[in-house]
Amino acid sequence: MQKQYDYIVIGAGSAGCAVANRLSADGRHTVALLEAGSRDLNPWIHVPVGYFKTMGNPSTDWCYTTEPCAGLNGRSIPWPRGKVLGGSSSINGLLYVRGQAQDFDDWANLGNEGWQWDNVLPYFKRSEDWQGEANTLRGQGGPLAVSETRLSRPVVDAWLQAAQNSGYPANKDYNGADQEGVGLFQLTAKKGRRCSSAVAYLNPARKRANLTILTDSCVEKLLFDGVRVIGVQLGSGQLKANKEVILSAGAIGSPQLLMVSGIGATEQLNPHKIEIVKELPGVGQNLQDHLQARPVFKCAASTINTEISSWFKQGLIGLEYLLKRTGPMTMAASLGAGFVKTSLSPDRPDIQFHIQPFSADSPAEGPHKFDAFTASVLQLRPQSTGHLSLVSDRFEDHPDIHPNYLATALDQQTIVAGIKIARDISQQAPLKSLVIEEYSPGPSVCGEADADILNWVRDTATTIYHPTGTCKMGNDDMAVVDAQLKVHGIKGLRVADASIMPIITSGNTNAPAIMIGEKAAAMILQEMANV
Template identity: 40%
Template sequence: MREPRGAFDFIVVGAGPAGCATATRLATLKPDASVLLVETGPAKSGMRSDVPLGIATLVPFRNARNYSYRTVPQAGLGGRRGVQPRGRGLGGSSLINAMIYTRGQPEDYDDWARLGATGWAWRDVFPYFLRSEHNTRGADAWHATGGPLTVSDLASPSDCTRAFIEAAAQCGHSFNPDFNGASQEGVGAYQVFQQHGRRWNAARAYLTALAPKNLTVLAETPVARVAIEDGRATGIACANGGSYAARAEVVLAAGAFGTPQLLMLSGIGPAAHLRELGVAVHRDARGVGANLQDHVDFVISRKVDDRGLFGTVPGILPQVLRAIGPFRRGTGLLTGNVAEAGGFLRTRAELARPDIQLHLCIGIVDEHSRRLHAARGLSLHTCVLRPHSRGSVRLASANVRAAPLIDPAFLSDPRDMETLIAGVGLARRILAAPAFARYAGPALYDAETDDEVRLREIIRRHADTIYHPVGTCRMGSDANAVVDPELRVRGVAGLRVADASIMPTLISGNTQAACAMIGERAAEFLACG
């Protein structure tokens, strides 16, 4: 490592929801310590991110705020390479995500504790969800106000969302006004990370709004590796040649792909794999990059000629332009998050809790909207909440700028296909209910076929992620766990991980809120030393 250009007490790498929470809370808890937060992406969020409907333009392809990774060929998906959008910049994936606020199910965290993540049961994590939350509905037994993450109801939900909830009720699924309340089960509209109809990304929440003076934020700075001397993390080396020393600790919060990539580039990972790439091994840690879990998802998209729906049609531009005025007042089309409504359902009555999640989108989402159709339409996503398939992240190159090899191993466990098929059946019944008759239309790829053999084939040809990769630096108490329950990397002093990668198992819902909760907890562990 070259002479450090600067020394800080703590260095946090990666400014996603977890990194922003870790850095800000740590700086607040330790006002006499200096904290550096380093992010490879841009400092500004940009208009397409701030305007919620801009998600439709940010997710499909690579841009300054989206890595848009591809997976390795997926045997379970007929050999296709999946798409893995990931946010880049201050706010991380909260710059490009669908803003949906869910915490998962209490049992998810009780499972973590049972698997060895001591101190992470629901009763332990719930206070940190509350600490991070500012719910504009107000506080109650399940919600808080005053936290940095503003959570709101959608300002202008579409008629389609209302019809969907009614159609689900006709199929016997109860309306749930609060997926983060007493029960997650049922169908309803999602609450979103928004303030006055604008995206409230994690950087705005934690960095801009709280802005502790002892926190230095550095954007456009890719970290190449952690410097390790005599078994201790001493700082970071950046890909642009700079370096920074950490007097106390380094924290990796670079996400489910970025963190294992950085650990491996720093010589912490499966030794044989690191040697293949010429990376000097500091610690043979087989768990690094293993245990990748993601929500495998199948979309039914229909072409529906309804002006309340979105699509690449000639009339859409004037409609968007007319929506600018209402947007300034915090309402209208542009405040929509596309994935407005959804639900958590059980595919079998004997199950104790929901095992699939639905997302209703008010546009056609074909291959993450990479494939466009000259039509308005809608999409209903079905995903498997607790998949059994396990994949991996490996290095493709010793250069941090090269994308890692991502293998979610989708549908490699046959149980996931069975859950998905059953879930798609539930979704289809809702789409066929009388209250949804107004939204009838031809389904892409014959996705509403009654022939189950054919449906399995269609699923293999079109299923992919709904963007919740986790687990690649698993937390636990066993020797193969990458981090211990206080998030310390086993076998390396002064180094922790705080992001989606530490989740032992994937939670039953969207993952941003849980990542902020992890960051909130990490800050306390760090402050206690």
């Protein structure tokens, strides 16, 4: 291990792997990529359905837990985040969603020049190796394999047709010209195996002499010379950066590391006797996430619930996967996708559906003993924002996470409207003939009253694993980075991950995080070329 590099990238997650690959590609710059977790050797990481084994596993998951949330009737909930090469792209549900073009135009309209849709589309395309039908909006030949779903289930097909019969258009490619409509999810997978950011960006780059990948290397603090970051403190010593440090530790890790290093709000740092290097009150604020409510419907069609109900059936499924790389083990977190408008958002979709041919009260308890499907509902652009707060000056101590779900009337009304849509679709042909009953919430728990539906959401809803926004990009008093992703008032430091999103994107956040990594690296290299 050297002690000095041109660039140090902290965090080998969705964005960090992309940054490290691109900065080291031409061989001119030495790059160290630091990952607090271990190598991605666990075989369950690479099996698409393996997220059941890796989420909640301390060897691959940071295992964060939120503080009690008033919007969830005082409940605390788990917040999985990847702690392994590939970060959360190694343990997520593999779903690939860019978001809406308006999301990025909204970022630009907040003063973030260069982040409108036309600017970011080339980086989405550059990252992709799209396995579907070629078109001008999709990328081919990039490092990240993106494929169409290879699995089908009758109940999901029936849901998609019922949604169309309810007036929602079919959409074969929600990552194309328009997100609105219903169809099948696209996956970060190829030939039945997960394509994490580590698989996509690190595996081809491992033999580069100028790239050093260090696992089990948790950064404790940033090192400064005045207001310039000059390196990092590890438990094993110090590494120095000749040019820049790029912080890609995610929406929890990045703001926490900034704060324990002396960048943040005075009221956060002073109680822990952290010397203030730069007062930035927005660090750890603007926390946004997608909250999912999970209506479940018993059905008269075969679902994963009963298809894995015995060791014999599981053995056959495992054998099919080993021999053919097909079958239920290739399944992502959801099959059917829906991006629909409620009356609260007539211009663009504000609800996303994840249609799953299985159901469970909790992953730990396993699937129900009866056939059922889940019509997960989430609001795409929640107004509610939360925050992180330090509990000590040590990075090893998880910060308190305050998600502040359902804090606004719009958020409450939108999630209720989404559940009503789910119920309506369940009563449309051909799905209606397959639905035996609504299992959850069920008419005995809540009828059509908005207050009852909302209370059920508060009692049962959980994260769908999309924390963002805690080092937001912008020029206002609460912004942490500028449009070049440079930390305000600090030299030699950028943040490149989902924490820089000023507004959460409309959908799953892995694809935008990778795009952010691609764009960050391009901006750094362009700046160096102009020196």
